[in-house]
Amino acid sequence: MELTLLGTGAPAGLPRPDCPCAVCATARGPEARAATALLVDGALLLDLTPGAALAAARAGHSLVGVRQVLLTHPHDGPALDLPAGLPTAGRVPDGRELTLISGHRVRALPMDHPGTGYEVTSPDGDRLLYLPPGAAPAGLAEGLAAYEMVVADVVGRPDAIARLRASGAIGATTDVIAVHLDHDAPGGPELARRLAAAGARAVPDGTTLIVGEYHAVPDVPRRTLVTGGARSGKSLEAERRLDAFPDVLYVATGGGRDDDPEWAARVAAHRERRPGSWRTAETCDLVPVLAQDGPPVLIDCLSLWLTDAMDKAGAWDDERGAAEGERALRERVGELLAAVRATSRTVVAVTNEVGSGVVPATASGRRFRDELGRLNSAFAAECEQVLLVVAGQALVLRG
Secondary structure, three states: OEEEEEEOEOOOOEOOOOOOOHHHHHOOHHHOEOEOEEEEOOOEEEOOOOOHHHHHHHOOOOOOOOOEEEOOOOOOOOOOOOOOOOOOOEOOOOOOEEEOOOOOEEEEEEEOOOOEEEEEEOOOOOEEEEOOOOOOEOOOOOOOOOOOEEEEOOOOOHHHHHHHHHHOOOOOOOEEEEOOEOOOOOOHHHHHHHHHHOOEEOOOOOOEEEOOOOOOOOOOOOEEEEEEOOOOOHHHHHHHOOOOOOOOEEEEOOOOOOOOHHHHHHHHHHHHHOOOOOEEEEOOOHHHHHHOOOOOEEEEOHHHHHHHHHHHHOOOOHHHHOOHHHHHHHHHHHHHHHHHHHOOOOEEEEEEOOOOOOOOOOHHHHHHHHHHHHHHHHHHHOOOEEEEEEOOEEEEEEO
């Protein structure tokens, strides 16, 4: 089954008309994207967008052979001109299946957002799933057969990808293509990196893909360390790396502080931001967590873990820290690093950069700064990918 993406952008396109934002200002040339529309084997057009015939011609195709035009979402813009010779565009009721004269079967799937998703099966049995912007499938059962390709709003609805993974509809070899790309998604290499973390990729407008043809699925790094300064966006970056995966275990090393309203507000903000399917464990005992098989783990953060480790080792005091306290701390850090090296789970850990600012005024503060620097370096050495977040921008240091 041959799929040509006549457009890969949001319904308003990218750049948006008259939008002054930085993403729209730089969305030029190959970074510009028309509204998403899919041409399947020259016979089926999914979504009718302005300039569809011209877009097809630029991609080396024609709409002459199109026998069915299906819409996935309500069109709120100006009226569209139907190119000459095309059948009238329409939507299929949820659950209804069409068989085209070309031999393709199209089944309409219910969404949790206004719109309709379409499952397209080729005469050879290859299966494509196309979802409308801002939508995820509703009422998915578990144990579904994996699609060869999924085309969806990965940036806007990463939870849709998580649901499809949980149900089996996205498997290890499913090619996930990001479309409906809007100005809330970064451009260039940053978009590719962010999508790769979700096991997805983006392609330019006019790209033709073969559904069912092997394509290397982007590798998701098994161990990632995300570091940065205060309020740099490091926790959000870490969460974003796993929000397309179901059943994530969020390990909060800070615990609760009932007498600290500011801390409680921070914890509440983090909880509201995380997907509802994630589980939370408040613990600094990370070794047993990493030793178990299970879903991906997000550890937030190593600096609070180190605070707990130094408390238990008595490593804050200079005299004790030079003897048994330092020895106990080294032993606990070594156990953590060994667990990270041996774990079979996908791990994303957050830490702080504290050595780039003011030198702490106290001996204990300087000791913590030094110990955290050593821990960060050793932990990073065990990770396939290391990111530094500055002003909300992720810089890849490794991987």
